[in-house]
Structures are given as structure tokens and as C-alpha cells.
Amino acid sequence: MRIAETVTFGGSGLDRAAHLRGDGAALARLLAGGRVLPLWRGKPLMQGDDLGWLAADSPVLAGAGAAVFLGLDDGVARFAQDISDWSPEAGAAGVEAGFFDASEQRHPALDDSFVFLELRGVMVQLSPRAAELAATAKAVLHWHRSHGFCAACGAPSVMAQGGWQRDCPACGTHHFPRTDPVVIMLVTRGNRVLVGRNAAWPEGMYSLLAGFVEPGETLEAAVRREVFEEAGVRVGAVRYLASQPWPFPASLMFGCAGEALDEAITLDPNELEDALWVSREEMVTAMAGLHPRLKPARKGAIAHFLIANWLADRLD
Template sequence: MTRPIAYISNPLVRHSAERDPEALAKALHDPRAAMIILAGDLPILRAGEPGTSLHPAAILSRLPAHREQIFLGTLGERPVVATLAEPEAAEPFQDDPAFAVVDLRSIAVRGLVPAEELGMLAMAKSLLDWHRRHRFCANCGAPTQAAQAGFRRDCASCGTQHFPRTDPVVIMLIVRGDKCLMGRQPRFAERMYSCLAGFLEPGETIEDAVRRETFEEAGIRVGAVRYMTSQPWPFPSNIMIGCIGEALTDEIRFDGEELEDARWFTKDDIRQMLAGTHAHFNAPVPIAIANHLIREWVKD
């Protein structure tokens, strides 16, 4: 069975349209509340097969201190709160076999929590990371304070309200007949190739971003573009917009700065890469949207 795209399943009811300024306080006083804890960038899990990222509220007493807290929403009748602690808060949990402190990417790759918890963890990590990086007002430079249960930061000095942001990224499988284009960055795992990707720029459509990024990275002109699917990517807070683009040209020209290689692959190549039997190349990891795009393409 193919593992689903990571981070896309989130069963929380967010209550965004009814944001109550007292929602966080109410959730923290609810004995049913579940806590998601991040020590810096690292989630603290209760170990198991699978484990869980949802802790009883009593876990807060094991933290030496904590920073921002966010009321994420409700899971059934159970409120869920995300808490940001300093990185050193992870140390006592690392020595306790009942817990695991693991980065979010590894949690998804290794299946350390149920799939539906990955979306909650992605939401928690993105929001807490935003708070960590936006403690001062971009308008006047004064300190800001968390508000609206963690879904806003307010500047008391100039009155500006700041809201969490998500950065859109196009990720595209470029195809031409019975072959597709993939590239390799130096940071990739050995032998792995993946779809090209890049950030949308202001005033740009998704389709034009696909065309621009493909030409900038590989020198390939692209015509028709169609949307396939999307994936929250909490590193730190992106939305990956998966597309298929039709190449108009064949000759690859890359400058070696973003990519160390780019090449065309046949459908047979891709099938072998997905099966792990290719003699020279590996597919992107199953949790990634790129893996889904190439799987869908070889089905056609």
C-alpha cells in the first residue's frame, strides 16, 4: 500500500471563524486538553508503535519553562494546544524511554505517529516557528505579543496586527511524451532525483511560476500547466502546489548553482526508481508530493 502524502491529513476543527480571545485560557483549563510540545524545532512524542504527539496537560509540569501557546482547535470534544519550549527542554525526555524527541521529517518518514497526527504537528510547528521568528513588529520594531489564541501577534506601540503566513511553492513534474524531467540538488540523499520546485513571486500565477522556475533551473520551455494536488510542508511554513507541465523543448541547460544535475527519465526508469530496483537512481521519498506526482504520471 502506498503511504499517503505526509502532513495533508488534519482532523482538527480549527474554529478560525469564531476566534475567541479567551479560547486558549479555556482550553488550558479543560481537563480533557491534549498538548503538543515542541522543544525548539523538535516535537516530543510519547513512544509506541505508533507513538503519539498528544500528551495530557500534566506534561507541562515537566517543562522548565515555555514560550508561546496556541489553541489549535478541537479533536472531537478535546481541545488541542501547542506549546513552544526552549531546545534544552528536550533533554530530560531524551533520557526517558517512554518518550522520543525526533524531528518532524523523520517522524513522517518512519511513521512514528498515526498519519492524522502529522497534519496537526505540521500546523503546530508552522505556527510556533512563526511566533519564534516574529516577536518584533515589522512596522515599528517594538516587541509584539501573542493574541487571539495564538493566531495573531499585536504591537502595543503602533497598533499593527500581524498574522501567520504561508509561503506558496510550485513543485512540478515536467513531461514530454514518454519522459519526464527531474533534477538533483547537492543536499539530496545519494542517487536521489526529484521534481523541480520554486517559490511563487509577487504578482505571479501558479502557471507562470512553473514556467519561470523550470526555465531558470533547467532551460526548458513549458506550455500547458495543470494543477494536481497540494501538501503543507512545515519547513518552516510552505504550501507545496503540485503541477504537471508540458515541455515545449528538450535541451537541458542548468547553471550548476541550484542543481548539480538534471535529466530526462523514461516511464520505465521511474517505475524502477519507485520500486527501488534502478541501478543508478532513486525516487523522492514516499512522504513527499514529488513521489505522488511521478506515481500518478506513470499510471497514465
């Protein structure tokens, strides 16, 4: 797919400067003169329509976890730090439960132009570079928070290599950031596309079927298995279209096109609340927000990207 890297979180070409990750002295110099993105419980700091970058000596970062080196952005060193242990002031909006957290948090050391926001809500307004930096920061910092102990011996592990590794002092095992491969499928039959919905999603929201790739499985096999398990539809030819890093919390979405061999749906209620075939005409209406029943996948998600390009005949 020629425009694959125009998907949200993809294709900015950040220089990750991996050769610097093991040079502690160089990273210290870069941090002193670079910029840091704080994240609070997975929410990046925003300033207007851009990320909220701070100097390394900002009081916001006092007591934060070690800085993760994201890379060089046109010569500017970019880092991220987790400040999840900070507690918002009494009376500040708390984190909301559910599919999307619309709450906002402001730090007393910053003016009101700075606010911590859910990345899902701001991802489409970010530039490709800012989106890649935010996705990388969110995914890597989540990995550190959830992998503080060695999987080999259970001892506490420590951050290394500029945040791109954790080492176990007890047994010497090295651990690396995890990314989970997920297939997401644009399954079509003639003029129609197969969509489904999870019971936890907002009312009326439908998206493409998706699922994790299992050990020993190809992407093509995962597409066929997941579609059959969830909707009882057999898929024939499968081809890869595009990928998207999806830091919720740490997946890599592989967008694929599949040709359905039949259309009868046998729903697995443990996987989906509903699944149905939608014509191009209906999907155009849904994407415009005018369908009486269907709401499309959120803008910025690869499902929305694939459906929009299917409608525009731009899957080549």
C-alpha cells in the same frame, strides 16, 4: 486530481474552531482539559507511532512559550507549545547538521516511550489527523520564534488570538502566520519526466523541480519560469494537481503538471547540481529502490506522491 487530499499533511478535516481563538477564558478552560504537543527545535514529541500528547500541567511544559490552539480533534482540544529553550541532559544526542536530523532527544520527566524526532522521519507513519496537527504546530511555532518583532516599527510583538496572531503594543500593527507558496512541477515529455537534484541532498536523490512563487505571478507562470531558469526547458500547458502544507519551515506546495515543449537541458549550476529526463520504466525501478543511480524523493513529500500517481495513471 480526485485523490489530491490523500497527500501527507492533507485532508484530515481538523476543526480549527477559529471562533474560539479570541476567547481567552474559553481557551484557558480548553487548555486545562485538553492535550498539548511539545516541540523542541521543530521536532514533535512522539510516543510510539503517534504524537506524544501531554497534559497542560506536565513538568515538560514548565517555562515553555504560550500555548497555540490547534483546534478540536473529535471534541478534544489540541494545543502546541515550544520548549526549544530546554537543554537535553549531558550526553544526550545533539542535533545533527545536514539534510535530515536523525538524532533523538528524550526528556528526563518522561519515560523512554517518549522521544523528540525529526518530522520528516515520521510523517508517513502518522494518521492524516496527527500529520495535520504536527504540521500546523511546527509551522506556527516556527513563525512565532522567527517573528518576535514588529515588521512595521521593530518593537517586540506579543502572541494573540490563541497563537494565530501577533500584536505590536507600540504601533498597533497586527501580524499573521506566514505561508510561502511554492510550485513543484511534474514536467513530462512523452514517456519521460524531468527531475533534478540539489547539491545538498543525499547522494543519488532526485526530485521534481520546484521554486517559490514571486509577487505578481500566477502558479502557471511560476511553473514556466522556474523550469526554464533551472533547466532551460520551455513549458507549455500547465494544470494544477494537488497541494501540500510543507512545514519545513512554512511552505504550501502547489503540485502542477506541465507539458515540456523541448527536451534540451541547460543547467543553472547555482540552482541544481544535475537534471535529467527519466523514463517511466526507469522511474518504476527507482521508486522500488533498485535503480543503480537514482534515489526517489522521500516518501511523504508531494514529489513522491505526484510521481507515484503519474506512474499509476491517477492524475485525473
